[in-house]
Amino acid sequence: MVSMVAVPCFAQSRVTLFGLIDEGFNYLSSAQTSRPATGPVGHSQYSLQDGATGGLGGSRWGLRGEEDLGGGLAAIFQLENGFSINNGALAQGGAEFGRQAWVGLRHDLGTVTLGRQYDPVVVFVQAFSAAAQWGGYLSAHPGDIDNLANTRRINNAVKYMSPVIRGFSFGAMYSLGGVPGSVGRNQVWSAGFGYSVANFGFGAGYLNARNPNFSFYGTNPNAGTAITSNNLGSAGSATSPEVSPIIAGYASANTVQIIATGISYQLGAATLGALYSNVQFRGLGNTSTSGPNPLGYSGSAIFNTGELNFKYQITPALTAGAAYTYTRDSGASDLGVSIYQQGSAGVDYLLSKRTDIYSIIVYQHASGTDSLGRPAVANIMGQTASANDHQVAVRLGIRHKF
Template sequence: MKKSLFALVALNGICAAAHAQGSVTLYGIVDAGLGYTSNEAVVSTAGKTGTPAVLVGKSAYTFTSGTWSGSRWGIKGKEDLGDGLAAIFQLENGFNIGTGQLGQGSREFGRQAFMGLTSTKFGTLTMGRQYDPIVDFVGSIGPTSFLTGMGAHPGDLDNIDNQSRENNSFKYTSPSFGGLTLGALYGFGNQAGSEKNQSTWSLGGQYVNGPFAIGAAYLVANNAYGSTGGTWTSAYDGTFASSINQGFATAQYQRIIAASSKYAIGPVTLGVSYSNTQYKASSFSLFQGKETFNSAGLTASWEATPTLRVAAGYDYTAGSAVEGQSGPKYNQFTLSSFYFLSKRTALYGLVGYQKASGKTLDQYGNVINATASIGDVANGISSAGDTQTLVRIGVRHTF
């Protein structure tokens, strides 16, 4: 009886020790406020192939959710397996705090859902729905780290502000080698008879040395070959929710080269960003040949006090010619301010303005005048004309 009691106590001790080596964390962000949108497009006559929609611009005053950071909650865990090796997982749900509706296409864990192994010696391998190297290495030091999604390149067509994730993906991230970190991702299309159909792959890296950081990445995402529909279907979500590039959602594939850099000088941080996004047509696409967008931006942030930060940015995006006509061009200006009431709660104010010119395609493949759509905050609420102004004020709380 004594031996059995001793064994039971010892077993409980082992279980307690094993439990102490692991951890599970619940976390999240809630972000809400008020917004003003000028010239928001309202469809008065529906469009179709050969006939563009008739749009009317109207001002909108709205409740806003997730302007600075998308509202979310998540669970992440880590179990120490010994010798610097650990098992990890993360499940993250996005939602609209104004309506309670799930985000990311009403997915339960649409923001992130992955598990894997991490090693202090060999790096990290994760599997599931996750971000690509553009987000990890470019976006983390890019314009949206200064200005929120308001400062993203128009439509976030290069995914610097993580509008897209990769399903069914494997991702490897190396340890840091003297400040240099490298990464690679492959997203399976899960299509019988084709390894390429709907697949995604990406490579990237980032170098950090004191106040200086620079990152670059390359991504190729394949659409569903042989499709006759007008939608994007890929392991990569795609960013076609605005007038910037919705006319190219039938592309055979999308290629992105993106880079960003920042340098801190005391309380001032300066940044520069660049991306090249290409859409290649196939026989089923609603456009011909190849459309290319080049975006370049400058940002500056000033930490005026430990609790007050202000930032400004300028972005220029130019698309190539559309069916022999002058391609679209977008000039975008953004201002932001952040006041921290505590480490977890902050107030913010954002203002964005954009001017569009040239020609582009609508979602039916019709040539139309380019219309404005600021950053990715205006995704889904593009302008009916060539200008747009957005104003947002709100409060963000993290837990």
């Protein structure tokens, strides 16, 4: 007699819990407290801030997992929540998984993912910036104009990433606008590539977002959905400060286009890096499908940003860095030019593989006329805009990864 027993076959799978907590003490030389007709009023500020606004990385926790489907194919996913350690509130405008939320398939031929994700500009260029290495959010380019500090995520996105072949990789993304009867409205598409070998690295990326007030700047749950909403910032009032005056006036752009490149070269313990980005708010004045235009702008506003950075590995546990950034906005219509110059420096010391302490200092100077048609004020990323043309931010922080 032969007995047969059916043994179920299960695919191998695993799920990993991960996270990071970043907290620190911040000093800001000038923060607007009001905006009366006579001009902005401000004072110095001392505060505790989560890493999302002034540190090396926003506090987060998440789950990532994969299941082996056989034949070199695997199902993968990532859910990543951002929060503020100061009050426990959800970050990214109240999204439960506001940092990332996607599912997909991975194969030797590449990876396809669907959901809320980072675009290829971030994937291929961000790593060359001072912000990604040692400078954090404070040292991001003014207004995070090129999104190299991950201020914006892309919703409803399909992304393909190639495998790395002899140091070369590439990727592309498309976000569906989802507007009935208008395929192109609110769509975002992006592509990029990178190359890394030995001590040399290079990356480039392109992003194009239609109706960016909603498709790019309005992707968090707390964003305005009415055509009169401005998700880029605010002109402030007699009782409130300006918000993102560097770009706040450009909500009516029909399209935003970002082109960015980065390069690095390592020489012993030293690493030299450089970045360039060109950001264009095109077709200003589209009040029917993009956003408000109270100043009556038309044409395009073009930002050109250059960064030079330096990192030195003093010991295996101690890293120091410095960077200089120059941003120029050509202005819209006859608005005139605004210029933002920024210098930053930082040190990071590893207490263990998972815990480090760090310090960052940033100085920014503004000149010309900003997007709100007013004398430009300094606005270090993540901080309240200054009441004048210069601003200093200092942070002492601690970060723990798990």
